[in-house]
Amino acid sequence: MTDLRNTGRGIMREVIGDDYFDKREASTNAFNAEARRLSEEYCFGEIWSRPGLDRKTRSLLSITTMIALNRQHELRIHVGTALNNGATPDEIREVLLQSIIYCGLPAGLEGVRVAEEVLASRGLL
Incomplete structure (x- = not known):
C-alpha cells in the first residue's frame, strides 16, 4: 500500500467516522476495489491532505x-x-x-x- 493511500485512508477514517469506514471496508470487493483505491489515494490522500483549506x-x-x-x-x-x-x-x-x-x-x-x-x-x- 502506498504512503499516499495510507494517508488517504487515515484521513477518510477521521472525516467519515469509524462506523462508515468499517462498513466500506467490509463491502470492498474485486469489482469496486480499484475505484475505492482511487478515492483513497487521490480524493483523500492528495486533496484532503493539502494545507490550503481546513x-x-x-x-x-x-x-x-x-x-x-x-x-x-x-x-x-x-x-x-x-x-x-x-x-x-x-x-x-x-x-x-x-x-x-x-x-x-x-x-x-x-x-x-x-x-x-x-x-x-x-x-x-
Whole structure:
C-alpha cells in the first residue's frame, strides 16, 4: 500500500467516522476495489491532505458540490463529515441556503431534506 493511500485512508477514517469506514471496508470487493483505491489515494490522500483549506471548509464545499450534482447519497455522507469536522447545523443551513440560490431551488430543497435527515439522526434537530 502506498504512503499516499495510507494517508488517504487515515484521513477518510477521521472525516467519515469509524462506523462508515468499517462498513466500506467490509463491502470492498474485486469489482469496486480499484475505484475505492482511487478515492483513497487521490480524493483523500492528495486533496484532503493539502494545507490550503481546513477540513471543515472542504466539507462545506463538498455539500454544495453534491447538491449541484444531485448526489443525495454522497450528500448524506458529506453532511455527516461536515459535522465530524466541526461544522455546526447553522453553518450547514447557510451553505444550503446559498446552494438554493446558486444551484437552483429543486436541488437546494432536496439538499435541505437530506441534511434534515442527517441532523435528526444525530439528535441535532
